[in-house]
Amino acid sequence: MIYFHMTWLIIHLTLHIITPIVLARFAFPDRWIRLSCIMVLTMVVDLDHFLANPVFDPLRCSIGFHPLHSYPAITAYLLMLAIPQLRFVAIGLLVHMGLDGLECIRLALSCNG
Numbered sequence: 001m002i003y004f005h006m007t008w009l010i011i012h013l014t015l016h017i018i019t020p021i022v023l024a025r026f027a028f029p030d031r032w033i034r035l036s037c038i039m040v041l042t043m044v045v046d047l048d049h050f051l052a053n054p055v056f057d058p059l060r061c062s063i064g065f066h067p068l069h070s071y072p073a074i075t076a077y078l079l080m081l082a083i084p085q086l087r088f089v090a091i092g093l094l095v096h097m098g099l100d101g102l103e104c105i106r107l108a109l110s111c112n113g
């Protein structure tokens with residue numbers, strides 16, 4: 001079972017890196033390297049996991065649990081889209097929340113299935 005969780009963790013973390021790069025490459029081809037770096041760096045939002053005990057739980061849904069993955073935080077990321085200087089940080093954070101949300105759906109389906 002641990003190998004199953006580790007495989008999904010590796011897939012999940014890989015998607016956190018690949019998705020912003022692919023998004024930047026196709027949506028902003030003239031400045032994709034800089035923008036993909038900004039969006040990948042928004043993974044630091046996962047530092048809030050260190051506030052939890054245990055720090056890592058393969059069966060825990062991050063969305064709504066960790067402070068920087070809370071609904072008020074996600075609302076703030078949406079509002080940041082309106083600020084040009086923060087727009088790509090916001091996009092990176094929202095992509096991150098979307099991927100974490102998909103992981104929550106996968107967990108819910110695997111627990112109920």
Ligand SMILES: [Zn+2]
Nearest residue numbers: 046062096100
């Ligand atoms: Zn996360």
